Amino acid sequence: MHSLRHITVIAPHFKRRLSGVTSTVVQLVPEQIRLGRGIVTLGPGLPDGLPKMKWRQLLALWSPPEGARWRVWHARRNTEMLPGIILRHVFRMPLKLLFTSAAQRRHTGYTRWLIRHMDAVVATSGRSGSFLEVPHTVIRHGVDLDLFHPASGEEDTIAATGLPGKYLIGCFGRVRHQKGTDLFVRSMIDLLPDHPEWTAVVNGRVTAEHQAFADELKKAVADAGLSERIRFLGEVDDIKPWYRKLALYVAPSRNEGFGLTPLEAMASGVAVVASDAGAYAEMIVQDHTGAIVPAGDYQALREAIRHYLANPEETLKQGKAGLEHVRENFALTREAEALETVYNRLLA
Template identity: 65%
Template sequence: MSRIEVIAPNLKKRLSGVTSTIVQLVPVQARTLGIATIGPGLPDSLPKIGPAQFFGLWRRPASGRKRIWHARRNTEMVAGLVLRALGAPLHLVFTSAAQRHHRPFTRWLIRRMDAVIATSRRSGSFLEVPHDVVMHGVDVADFHPASGPEDKFAASGLGGTWAVGCFGRIRHQKGTDLFVDAMIALLPAHPGWTAVISGRVTPEHAAFADELKSRIADAGLRDRIVFLGEVPDIKLWYRRISLYVAPSRNEGFGLTPLEAMASGVPVVASDAGAYAEMIVDGETGSVVPAGDGPALVRAIEPFLADPAYTAACGRKALADVAARFPLEGEAAGIRAVYEKVWARG
């Protein structure tokens, strides 16, 4: 505990985008910073503090500085405030990805933080306190373009020459229905393409998923619009597709376009979340209004019509992500916020 200067709590057992951020980011931060996680649902590979170390929070680390408690959820802000009220010497930092006005209680919590980070300019526009914008990054070593035979779409055993993908939880919010409708409209005119959908279907969204499968069957496209379910390694499927579609109606930040572009794949996305700030429209992909099905069809069609153009946009996407969104850049941006907090005492 004497070396730990930052605590990254994860007070939610179910996997979420926040959990994914912690899992990817903490190992990079740990290269130059004493940081540990606390909470359930995290892999054993991450540095953690357990029950035996918990009361060490009431002692400052060897540096003499207060530890930083970096919250990303309301529950974690509350926990930090309680710990500080009980005498733990903590600075409180909060990261907000919300694309909406916060509720009164959340605003009350945010006002009590020592520093606030927004994950995009858009999320920052909903904050009523001073903040720094630090956009999420992606591990460009972990997500990378196809390099071997297994990475090729042909290795999937599915039909077609090229694939267009839509990954994430299957639900209305994520716009899975918009993607399915776009594929039903476009695939008959583009016989070389197959659509693949991957993601979890929770019980409350099972009827939604079943209705989509009925639409696909009615269109006679069951062999060309394929539900993969949850796959063991989604990184492989990013390498196998040639185009990625992110049609969310609303989103917090949304990492999947960065993961696709780091894999050398261009992206057609809605303007939900931070998507519009990730994509260079007309170069690394296209951006359409959230919830606009006809606009989504129009944006996807040029990529299906010209695979060479699609591949060229994928190369630009890879270069752009490597330059603007490496995970190390996110870690450096957050570290700069920490240093400002520490400088204030």
């Protein structure tokens, strides 16, 4: 059980299933600890390596940490904001409430009510901030440049996979309509016959409710005679090596909160074609690190991908530019340091 004596930030995580929020917490908390922040997580669905407090330790929150008057309760979902409000306003615990918002839509009345009770609000992009009706700070997510890095040897090539072709194009994430997996697969069916050097992979979990959707995509691939060149690999144990094997990554989401995968791809030295969902348009430099197309626009997506398949040398060049762009603008340390400023303001 982790002592709360020097803990000044609590990061609740009240969802068991893996999500973008989970990925953020898993990457960010170790970096915050490295910067000297006393922080613990609370809740299920997180790796054992992260510092965690027990549910019974909530009673200890009546006592402030050593050397401070409050702790920060850093929520990222409605289900985490509400308990923070109850702990502070009902049980009178010395907490400051912080919410990070990634949503890119008008919040419901209930969510707006929750947000009004926060002491500070962070938006993960300028676009998500535009939907907030309260003062906020924009802090874009970063990516761990030690975990996500460019190819470094023969194991990071398409040849190491046993797949055909010279170049690999990929689409990663849960297989579902919202993620635009069908747009990617459809574009591959249209484009790969004209580009024999390329092979496509789809990596991601298929939940029961989306199984029929995935089955239809696989049937369309089989009917096109492309089952050897458009592979569905399911949920892989470690996605990081797969990024390093790519020449091009595609993020075709119809809607998204923030969306980390383009940053992970660019940190791996890979060019990206993405929709303008989430914060994708704030990550990618058009025609320099990749291309942005309107969300849900199949023809625009297909034509953008066609350019990169037809010009592999340019694709590889933009991948190198993407790596430099992420190093300069989206390192995880920048996100952690920006949050430190917010925490210090709340705890002052």
